[in-house]
Amino acid sequence: MTTSTLAPTSVATMLRGNPATRPEADTTTSARLRASLEAALAEASETVALPVVVRASSLRDTIATLSASPLGRLRGLLVNSALRLIVNGVALDDLALDSWRAWRSGVSDPRMSALFDDLDADQRARLASDVRAHVHTLRTHLEAIPSSWRPRTGVRAHLIMAEGRLQLRDDVDLVLGLQHAATASVVLLDVTTAPLGTAAERLLRYHALVHTLRTGVVPLRTALFSTATGELWTRDVTVEMLDVAVADIVEFINAQAVAA
Numbered sequence: 001m002t003t004s005t006l007a008p009t010s011v012a013t014m015l016r017g018n019p020a021t022r023p024e025a026d027t028t029t030s031a032r033l034r035a036s037l038e039a040a041l042a043e044a045s046e047t048v049a050l051p052v053v054v055r056a057s058s059l060r061d062t063i064a065t066l067s068a069s070p071l072g073r074l075r076g077l078l079v080n081s082a083l084r085l086i087v088n089g090v091a092l093d094d095l096a097l098d099s100w101r102a103w104r105s106g107v108s109d110p111r112m113s114a115l116f117d118d119l120d121a122d123q124r125a126r127l128a129s130d131v132r133a134h135v136h137t138l139r140t141h142l143e144a145i146p147s148s149w150r151p152r153t154g155v156r157a158h159l160i161m162a163e164g165r166l167q168l169r170d171d172v173d174l175v176l177g178l179q180h181a182a183t184a185s186v187v188l189l190d191v192t193t194a195p196l197g198t199a200a201e202r203l204l205r206y207h208a209l210v211h212t213l214r215t216g217v218v219p220l221r222t223a224l225f226s227t228a229t230g231e232l233w234t235r236d237v238t239v240e241m242l243d244v245a246v247a248d249i250v251e252f253i254n255a256q257a258v259a260a
Contacts, residue, residue: 011141011232015187015223016149016176022183026218029239033246034213038162040250045165047257053167059202059248070115071123075130076193077112078103079227082135083173083191084153087145095135096128134193134227141230149176157214168249170210177220184220184237186211196226196233205245208237218242 041052078096081103085092092098104113119127145151152175159168177185188207192200208222223234235241 010143011189011225012143012145012149012176014232015189015221015234016185017221019183019185022185022220025182025184026239027216029218029242030212030216033209033242034161036246037166037249040246040253041162041166044253044257048253049256050165051167052165052253052256053169054249054252055169056171056203056206058252059199059206070112071127072193074112074115075127075134077109078127078131079134079138079193080154080173080191081106082131082138083142086139086142087151087153087174089144092135092139095132095139099131099135100128137227137230138191138225141225141232145176150178151176157210159210159213161213166253168210168213170207172207172211175211179215179217184218186215186217186219188219188222190224191227192224193227195228196224196231200224200233202245202248204233204235205241205248208235209242209245209249212237212242 041048078099082092082095082099085098085102090098153173155172155175157168157170157172160166161168172188173191174189176187176189179186188211190203190207204222204224208219212218218239219237221234221236223232225232
């Protein structure tokens with residue numbers, strides 16, 4: 001099922017859906033997908049500089065200028081920090097200040113830290129206003145998540161395939177559900193501060209593929225929520241979707257061969 005809609009006030013509940021309608025867990029498709037990727041790399045390896053490193057950003061046709069700018073990236077980091085606080089049930093007294101404090105406590109990118117430090121008072125005020133608006137949208141739609149749903153934030157993956165010749169890197173903002181269950185139950189949610197566009201489709205597929213390859217189990221659903229518009233895109237993960245995701249990566253590998 002494919003859904004694109006203004007998000008309800010209960011995003012997580014919508015994403016988890018009805019347990020009674022979930023398909024059986026698919027633990028066999030992963031091996032075939034891995035074999036397809038390795039075969040594609042073998043065909044192109046003579047003309048491709050190795051290793052080939054693929055990220056979600058590698059597969060985007062276009063990226064919203066506002067989101068890709070340094071200030072846009074900084075805004076995204078602050079909103080992502082707010083997401084972690086909300087998921088963990090932390091009350092936010094000041095949507096911007098609390099997000100900033102959470103980000104500062106775990107900041108690992110010195111460039112973003114230096115960018116923030118160099119902002120003048122007016123720039124910081126505008127950034128704070130912007131962050132408050134985005135976090136308000138996020139908090140309005142993402143209700144408290146029960147611990148029984150096993151929420152995990154900032155889930156990173158680094159897959160090394162084909163004896164190191166292919167590397168897939170990914171970072172999913174929020175993962176819900178039990179991995180080892182009789183039925184598909186894992187939901188992948190990314191949060192963006194940009195409006196949703198055509199590039200989002202590849203992002204959703206990529207998240208689903210990397211999760212499948214990393215865990216050996218096909219997830220239930222992959223989704224993207226925009227704090228700019230309040231729009232939620234959800235995609236039930238199917239074998240057909242995963243095959244298209246493999247084709248996306250093969251296209252990227254072949255493009256590297258042409259560039260080389």
